[in-house]
Amino acid sequence: MARWQRAAGAALAMALALAVQGCAREDGSRILGHWRAERFAVMSLKLPVGPELHITRDRLASADNALALPISAITQDDDEVTLETAGAIGLSFHFVEPDRMYVELPFVGKIYYRRVADTPPEAVAQGSAPAAQASVPAPAAPAAPVRPVAETAPAAPAAAPGEQYYHQALASAREGDDDGALRHLHRAFGAGFSGAGRVAASPEFAHLRTDVRFQVLLSRYDGE
Structure with a gap:
């Protein structure tokens, strides 16, 4: 009995260690970035079914800023990433591919999003990207002194x-x-x-x- 208890304790400790490692690796950063809703066809038109989203560690916003929600935490459980917003309301996204996910809304259903490559996740992981520093032009080199042009003596007429x-x-x-x-x-x-x-x-x-x-x-x- 004591041997069985020791084996069970070792297995539990290993499982907890693997769980801690998994949580350290999966911190929800995969959702950070610029996302664009996939379009659907209506007759001859293809229309987006949702707004473009910009997701940072502390903010979820649409491209036109009509939607702007502060984020208090980001949690991840396997392929589900949840954004904790104000009022303890969680908004969950489900990944089907590394750069494709969906959110399921009442009365709407699933809205699929694809990552836009113009904003890599690493850039937004630190929050909004800092503005590019204005380049300062290098000081111009001093102009070389202008030397007076020596007057050229008229050419002697060619000999006959x-x-x-x-x-x-x-x-x-x-x-x-x-x-x-x-x-x-x-x-x-x-x-x-x-x-x-x-x-x-x-x-x-x-x-x-x-x-x-x-x-x-x-x-x-x-x-x-």
Whole structure:
């Protein structure tokens, strides 16, 4: 007999422990959030059969605040969650799915609700969500000092093609390229260069004065 009593006592203690754990886990928080009544069809219309509900730890309210009831406690028994309101009146909701429940009202019957995903239960478990803090714009960086734009000197006029060829002939003569110097001189005179006297007086061309090609070139364009 004593062994049976000890076994029964141990079983009772385990059952009580499991019950306490179950109550700790099921505190009714699953009902917190935003709920929308399911619609029913009337001819070609689908109408909601109940108001949208916002449920927090301390308040049950409709979306338009036409219904607003303070909540003193929330209890849960398996899939039934009861909201204790003023006057010790309890309003019970029955869960058929994690995000679907119904409430049964006299003369109306069952009104089914589905959770609206815009308000997660964790957010409303602490009551109304705090207003978002206004973002403060970061201070603007100081503007960089404006540097005065330097005035651009007007571009020098481009040298005439004849002058360009003349300077190329000078460069070729300095490098000892006699053929190149004569070729550029011929191009210079052909492009309108009229400085035969400058060519004859330039020391760069002094060693070409005995060259027949140089002499013919000067005689052809001298006086133009």
